Amino acid sequence: MTDLTAAITAGGQSSRYGSDKALAMLDGRTLLEHVAGSLDTCPVRVLIAPAGKYALPGWTPVPDTRPGQGPLAGLEAALTAAPPGWVAFAGVDTPGLTPAYWHALAAARTPDALAVVALDSEDRPQPLAALYHTDLLPQITALLDAGERRLRTAAPQAQTVLVTSLDAAYFRNVNRPEELGASG
Numbered sequence: 001m002t003d004l005t006a007a008i009t010a011g012g013q014s015s016r017y018g019s020d021k022a023l024a025m026l027d028g029r030t031l032l033e034h035v036a037g038s039l040d041t042c043p044v045r046v047l048i049a050p051a052g053k054y055a056l057p058g059w060t061p062v063p064d065t066r067p068g069q070g071p072l073a074g075l076e077a078a079l080t081a082a083p084p085g086w087v088a089f090a091g092v093d094t095p096g097l098t099p100a101y102w103h104a105l106a107a108a109r110t111p112d113a114l115a116v117v118a119l120d121s122e123d124r125p126q127p128l129a130a131l132y133h134t135d136l137l138p139q140i141t142a143l144l145d146a147g148e149r150r151l152r153t154a155a156p157q158a159q160t161v162l163v164t165s166l167d168a169a170y171f172r173n174v175n176r177p178e179e180l181g182a183s184g
């Protein structure tokens with residue numbers, strides 16, 4: 001994955017979780033560390049979060065361009081900070097991601113694609129564990145300027161490769177404490 005820049009967007013409020021879910025513990029590591037571990041071999045790694053909020057060795061903190069405006073704004077900050085090319089973009093709350101997941105997405109890229117998005121076992125797109133190309137940046141900025149906040153609008157369908165049949169375990173998503181279960 002040496003040609004991917006890693007970006008974790010961590011500017012959320014965890015309002016459903018009730019405390020900062022990035023720091024919630026699962027199997028001895030924080031959720032943030034689980035996600036970071038899936039991307040540690042990427043040469044450039046950025047954490048979209050307020051300066052000083054998290055200590056994540058090897059990851060460069062990058063502040064939001066539009067604080068509090070959601071993950072689409074987090075993606076804008078990530079694509080702005082990244083060198084030209086592909087960015088592996090993840091939230092803090094998907095601890096099932098692994099290097100193999102990102103390899104599967106990277107292998108699905110086509111020459112015309114600007115995004116690679118997995119579908120879960122119910123065919124729902126997973127834009128918070130997806131690849132985006134930095135060439136999307138001007139259109140994402142235009143979307144945000146026009147008031148758009150939905151991450152799923154980040155890339156046009158015609159330039160999005162969909163990846164199916166991946167293991168459901170990759171898509172574990174923690175929004176509430178009960179979703180961490182006894183292991184939390």
Ligand SMILES: Nc1nc2c(ncn2[C@@H]2O[C@H](COP(=O)(O)OP(=O)(O)OP(=O)(O)O)[C@@H](O)[C@H]2O)c(=O)[nH]1
Pocket residue numbers: 009010011012013014015016017048049064066067068069070071073074075090091092093128175
């Ligand atoms: N950079 C950045 N990331 C965000 C922002 N809002 C949400 N995120 C991140 O997007 C990911 C998924 O968001 P949610 O699951 O809705 O997390 P959240 O907004 O913290 O939680 P809720 O308040 O319960 O919706 C998480 O990694 C969040 O940290 C934001 O304004 N800026």
Ligand SMILES: [Mg+2]
Pocket residue numbers: 012013
């Ligand atoms: Mg949210």
